[in-house]
Amino acid sequence: xxxxxxxxxxxxxxxxxxxxxxxxxxxxxxxxxxxxxxxxxxxxxxxxxxxxxxxxxxxxxxxxxxxxxxxxxxxxxxxxxxxxxxxxxxxxxxxxxxxxxxxxxxxxxxxxxxxxxxxxxxxxxxxxxxxxxxxxxxxxxxxxxxxxxxxxxxxxxxxxxxxxxxxxxxxxxxxxxxxxxxxxxxxxxxxxxxxxxxxxxxxxxxxxxxxxxxxxxxxxxxxxxxxxxxxxxxxxxxxxxxxxxxxxxxxxxxxxxxxxxxxxxxxxxxxxxxxxxxxxxxxxxxxxxxxxxxxxxxxxxxxxxxxxxxxxxxxxxxxxxxxxxxxxxxxxxxxxxxxxxxxxxxxxxxxxxxxxxxxxxxxxxxxxxxxxxxxxxxxxxxxxxxxxxxxxxxxxxxxxxxxxxxxxxxxxxxxxxxxxxxxxxxxxxxxxxxxxxxxxxxxxxxxxxxxxxxxxxxxxxxxxxxxxxxxxxxxxxxxxxxxxxxxxxxxxxxxxxxxxxxxxxxxxxxxxxxxxxxxxxxxxxxxxxxxxxxxxxxxxxxxxxxxxxxxxxxxxxxxxxxxxxxxxxxxxxxxxxxxxxxxxxxxxxxxxxxxxxxxxxxxxxxxxxxxxxxxxxxxxxxxxxxxxxx
Ligand SMILES: Nc1ncnc2c1ncn2[C@@H]1O[C@H](COP(=O)(O)OP(=O)(O)OP(=O)(O)O)[C@@H](O)[C@H]1O
Ligand SMILES: [Zn+2]
Numbered sequence: 001x002x003x004x005x006x007x008x009x010x011x012x013x014x015x016x017x018x019x020x021x022x023x024x025x026x027x028x029x030x031x032x033x034x035x036x037x038x039x040x041x042x043x044x045x046x047x048x049x050x051x052x053x054x055x056x057x058x059x060x061x062x063x064x065x066x067x068x069x070x071x072x073x074x075x076x077x078x079x080x081x082x083x084x085x086x087x088x089x090x091x092x093x094x095x096x097x098x099x100x101x102x103x104x105x106x107x108x109x110x111x112x113x114x115x116x117x118x119x120x121x122x123x124x125x126x127x128x129x130x131x132x133x134x135x136x137x138x139x140x141x142x143x144x145x146x147x148x149x150x151x152x153x154x155x156x157x158x159x160x161x162x163x164x165x166x167x168x169x170x171x172x173x174x175x176x177x178x179x180x181x182x183x184x185x186x187x188x189x190x191x192x193x194x195x196x197x198x199x200x201x202x203x204x205x206x207x208x209x210x211x212x213x214x215x216x217x218x219x220x221x222x223x224x225x226x227x228x229x230x231x232x233x234x235x236x237x238x239x240x241x242x243x244x245x246x247x248x249x250x251x252x253x254x255x256x257x258x259x260x261x262x263x264x265x266x267x268x269x270x271x272x273x274x275x276x277x278x279x280x281x282x283x284x285x286x287x288x289x290x291x292x293x294x295x296x297x298x299x300x301x302x303x304x305x306x307x308x309x310x311x312x313x314x315x316x317x318x319x320x321x322x323x324x325x326x327x328x329x330x331x332x333x334x335x336x337x338x339x340x341x342x343x344x345x346x347x348x349x350x351x352x353x354x355x356x357x358x359x360x361x362x363x364x365x366x367x368x369x370x371x372x373x374x375x376x377x378x379x380x381x382x383x384x385x386x387x388x389x390x391x392x393x394x395x396x397x398x399x400x401x402x403x404x405x406x407x408x409x410x411x412x413x414x415x416x417x418x419x420x421x422x423x424x425x426x427x428x429x430x431x432x433x434x435x436x437x438x439x440x441x442x443x444x445x446x447x448x449x450x451x452x453x454x455x456x457x458x459x460x461x462x463x464x465x466x467x468x469x470x471x472x473x474x475x476x477x478x479x480x481x482x483x484x485x486x487x488x489x490x491x492x493x494x495x496x497x498x499x500x501x502x503x504x505x506x507x508x509x510x511x512x513x514x515x516x517x518x519x520x521x522x523x524x525x526x527x528x529x530x531x532x533x534x535x536x537x538x539x540x541x542x543x544x545x546x547x548x549x550x551x552x553x554x555x556x557x558x559x560x561x562x563x564x565x566x567x568x569x570x571x572x573x574x575x576x577x578x579x580x581x582x583x584x585x586x587x588x589x590x591x592x593x594x595x596x597x598x599x600x601x602x603x604x605x606x607x608x609x610x611x612x613x614x615x616x617x618x619x620x621x622x623x624x625x626x627x628x629x630x
Pocket of ligand 1: 025026027028029030031049050051052057058074096097098099117118119120123358
């Protein structure tokens with residue numbers, strides 16, 4: 001179109017536009033906009049792939065779709081819609097996962113340029129590796145609310161998608177999730193782990209206890225127990241919300257230090273009548289009996305879905321109503337037990353799905369910039385393909401679209417695009433099994449699809465189904481993978497190889513991560529320093545808690561310290577001050593001044609110093625959010 005209008009592009013560019021075959025990965029919010037732009041610019045040889053079908057919730061911004069398209073494949077409908085703008089364009093559409101083996105190196109090498117319009121790290125990292133392997137330029141993009149970003153990736157010329165570490169989403173200590181939740185988000189995360197444990201992919205994050213049905217029989221996992229009991233909803237309710245809680249209550253030390261003890265529900269609740277919830281608004285908080293009914297219904301419906309998969313695992317999806325009902329009911333039932341405020345279906349869905357509203361205008365701006373980058377990349381004007389950022393608020397020059405000064409060169413230590421990729425994997429070799437190495441570390445964390453692993457010329461993991469290795473259930477040390485072992489890992493599908501050096505570290509507590517990955521020894525050392533600092537802060541905190549506990553007991557009652565506090569907060573009542581002290585009690589901070597104080601010898605000056613410190617801490621402890629990824 002535009003390319004055929006004389007004067008819009010130089011003849012050379014017109015030819016490039018006409019002759020370039022482009023692959024678009026993703027036909028969602030950004031993808032629809034990009035497809036329309038490409039066609040209107042005059043590109044006439046396009047392929048588009050998306051694994052999903054159209055949902056009603058897509059219609060507000062994915063304007064190539066309408067009500068009649070709901071349930072149909074995004075890629076096919078997007079193709080049909082843009083053909084109405086220009087029927088002479090050659091567009092091929094695929095309903096499929098770009099990580100599927102059909103889309104191998106020979107598939108990718110047919111294109112002049114690939115454009116990513118995806119919504120998850122895993123697929124982005126995979127396309128990055130495929131494009132590096134066949135040396136095809138890639139344009140990577142993403143939006144989050146009003147912000148967005150376009151990046152150009154070319155082997156040896158620019159940073160690749162994995163050159164720099166990506167911020168990790170905020171994580172919570174596993175023991176808080178399993179044992180001592182304090183906020184609704186802890187219960188939401190617990191409910192998502194529970195979903196995976198009962199119906200999804202196995203992980204290290206199991207939350208429901210193993211079951212010992214008879215003393216003389218070995219314990220079985222909650223998943224095995226559920227299968228044995230045919231996912232009976234009443235038995236499941238009793239196990240998860242009564243027996244598991246009783247188990248926690250038996251752990252005497254768990255609820256010291258002002259942690260809220262869970263309240264055990266009486267088994268008589270199991271006999272209550274069904275409480276309908278089907279006509280309630282998503283914005284309303286329901287009563288306990290409605291959540292019990294919702295829980296039981298969701299178990300039955302999800303079990304039916306599980307039966308249809310022929311033994312495969314279910315993958316949690318916020319847009320599946322039964323999965324969401326499971327999360328909502330589990331979250332609120334657990335919150336109720338731990339005295340945590342309940343949340344509406346709407347709020348829980350936003351938190352569980354990490355939902356930040358998608359903004360059509362942000363997608364449109366980013367899609368426009370993608371096509372500008374595409375024209376520059378095709379004419380090999382790489383130096384002008386520096387990253388462009390859409391800002392939620394204007395910068396000091398009043399601009400919302402800002403670009404980097406120059407195109408960044410590749411990171412020479414990148415474990416993906418550098419010649420000799422190496423990584424250090426720190427884990428407890430006595431606890432991590434070969435299966436966990438394969439599924440959780442290589443596939444889930446390092447985004448591989450079909451890894452093969454060798455150590456000392458022995459094959460440990462094979463992507464070839466005919467190789468019967470059967471080492472999956474062994475821990476790494478049992479197969480002589482120990483501190484100092486070097487694993488050679490290849491993913492021939494991604495044409496990607498990396499050496500993984502094993503660093504053994506005993507996992508002492510539940511709170512420690514199951515494994516950590518470092519690019520080099522320097523990063524590992526820095527992490528150790530950080531851990532030591534955190535450990536010291538914890539010791540100081542415990543000392544502080546002891547001192548305050550004594551202080552609150554008798555001699556140092558609030559009325560006795562009033563004069564000192566009164567001079568700062570003279571508007572406060574005694575009860576206000578009691579609350580102030582309590583809430584500061586919770587703030588974790590390094591309170592060095594108290595490390596060697598005697599129990600009751602704490603002075604008011606020291607308390608004041610602590611108050612100031614905890615104030616500072618609160619200002620800087622804002623969690624950092626990860627951008628553009630689920
Ligand atoms: N591995 C993959 N292969 C092919 N397409 C993928 C893959 N992973 C994600 N996608 C597609 O990328 C698109 C991303 O678009 P977008 O971010 O607008 O998500 P959405 O699912 O349409 O919207 P929302 O997540 O907000 O409901 C989706 O259509 C999704 O199906
Ligand atoms: Zn790289």
